[in-house]
Amino acid sequence: MKSFLRTRFIIYLLLLTVIGSFLFNFLLARQSSIMYKYFIERPTSYNVERAERLSSSIYQSFKTEIPSPAMENIRGFIEKYNEIPFLSINFIYEDESGAIKSVLEDVKEIDILSAEYVFPIKQGSRTIGTLLIYDINKEYKKGLEEYTHMLNIMRIFFSILLFLLLFILLYREYSAKIAQEKRLAEYQAVHDGLTGLYTHKYFKKHLETEISRSERYKKPLSLIMCDIDHFKHFNDTYGHLIGDEILKTVTGIISENTRASDLVARYGGEEFAILLMEAGAQKDGKDPEKRLKSLNEEVIEAAKRIKSKVENTRIAVSDQRSVGVTISMGISSYNGHPGYKPENLIREADLALYRSKNSGRNLVTVFDPVTKEFTSLS
Numbered sequence: 513m514k515s516f517l518r519t520r521f522i523i524y525l526l527l528l529t530v531i532g533s534f535l536f537n538f539l540l541a542r543q544s545s546i547m548y549k550y551f552i553e554r555p556t557s558y559n560v561e562r563a564e565r566l567s568s569s570i571y572q573s574f575k576t577e578i579p580s581p582a583m584e585n586i587r588g589f590i591e592k593y594n595e596i597p598f599l600s601i602n603f604i605y606e607d608e609s610g611a612i613k614s615v616l617e618d619v620k621e622i623d624i625l626s627a628e629y630v631f632p633i634k635q636g637s638r639t640i641g642t643l644l645i646y647d648i649n650k651e652y653k654k655g656l657e658e659y660t661h662m663l664n665i666m667r668i669f670f671s672i673l674l675f676l677l678l679f680i681l682l683y684r685e686y687s688a689k690i691a692q693e694k695r696l697a698e699y700q701a702v703h704d705g706l707t708g709l710y711t712h713k714y715f716k717k718h719l720e721t722e723i724s725r726s727e728r729y730k731k732p733l734s735l736i737m738c739d740i741d742h743f744k745h746f747n748d749t750y751g752h753l754i755g756d757e758i759l760k761t762v763t764g765i766i767s768e769n770t771r772a773s774d775l776v777a778r779y780g781g782e783e784f785a786i787l788l789m790e791a792g793a794q795k796d797g798k799d800p801e802k803r804l805k806s807l808n809e810e811v812i813e814a815a816k817r818i819k820s821k822v823e824n825t826r827i828a829v830s831d832q833r834s835v836g837v838t839i840s841m842g843i844s845s846y847n848g849h850p851g852y853k854p855e856n857l858i859r860e861a862d863l864a865l866y867r868s869k870n871s872g873r874n875l876v877t878v879f880d881p882v883t884k885e886f887t888s889l890s
Contacts, residue, residue, distance in 0.1 A: 528674070528677065528678060528681070529674065532670075532674050536670050540667075570645060571645075573589075581635055586603050590615050590616065599645055600646040601646075603644065604644060628647040629644070629646075630643075631643040631645070704778040706756060706759060707778050711778065712777060715775065719787060722787060723853070732845060733790065734808060734844065734846075735786070735787055735861045736785070736811065736815050737784075737842045737843075737858075737861040737862055737864070738762075738784040738839050738841050739840050740762060740782040740838075741837065741869075746758055746837065750829045757827055763776075765821045766784060766786065770788070770818075773789055785858075788810070811845070815843060818839070819838075823838045838873060839874065840868035840874060841865065841868060841876045842861045842863065842868055842878075843861060843864055843879065844861040844863075844864060844878075844879045844881065845881055860879045864877040867886045867888060876890075877889070
């Protein structure tokens with residue numbers, strides 16, 4: 513079981529890691545392709561030296577082509593040279609109020625300060641403005657760094673998310689395993705390993721509870737003690753494996769012929785205890801004697817049915833041979849009167865069982881708690 517769960521952990525881990533990583537990296541690669549293509553793709557004709565030469569050339573062209581510092585002429589020049597793939601041009605000046613203005617609209621101060629090439633433009637000895645040339649490739653590098661940084665953050669986030677998912681998955685598997693082991697331990701603590709019936713210890717504890725409930729609500733209960741006849745002889749003759757098979761066969765017959773509300777326990781080596789509680793409403797109302805009699809009739813019928821099924825069942829001891837077994841039974845009952853102890857019910861059922869054994873075995877003997885008499889039934 514542990515090996516199976518460990519294998520499942522590994523399979524979950526591999527599948528989730530492979531599928532998650534494939535999908536995530538596919539999405540990132542697709543996003544990167546789109547970003548490079550439409551937003552931060554570097555012009556193919558770019559190189560740093562050419563950018564510097566073109567910046568100087570643009571400056572010289574500005575001085576040549578703009579004989580008059582009229583804003584219309586400057587704006588036309590800017591628009592013309594802004595068509596260069598990897599350079600951007602602007603012109604700033606001070607207006608009459610001393611505020612810095614730009615020929616281009618919607619230009620922020622941080623954009624003005626980030627120009628790579630700055631050329632003061634003079635008219636005579638007076639500076640009339642500044643020609644700004646921006647290297648778009650550097651903006652590309654900056655954008656690429658920011659984008660790469662964001663991708664790394666996303667990868668870290670995804671790794672953490674993947675780890676958390678795996679942790680939750682493993683925790684659920686581990687919790688299920690612990691819960692299963694707990695249920696198994698609880699089951700094994702109160703059930704016999706060979707027959708699956710309740711243990712002697714659990715039976716005695718449950719009997720105390722039922723005696724108290726019977727006394728409180730005045731509801732009768734009965735106990736059948738069963739013992740496989742000559743079981744030691746079967747063990748000595750055919751071996752313990754056949755003995756185990758006999759025990760399991762008898763267990764199956766008893767379980768099939770008792771009610772779901774009844775408790776069946778392996779009391780000893782080849783001895784069984786069947787505790788039968790009153791079932792639902794009784795036809796005889798609140799009369800304790802009639803209710804006890806009604807239950808006794810039902811118990812005796814169940815005991816006879818079990819005895820008959822056992823003696824008519826054959827158990828294979830070899831390929832060519834099978835054997836039959838019989839069972840002796842003793843029945844005692846309790847009608848709910850106060851001061852009664854669980855040991856009394858067990859002792860009375862044991863006495864009835866011994867009477868069946870001493871009277872020839874394969875019998876059902878009933879102990880009458882009123883008359884204190886034993887009645888053996890074939």
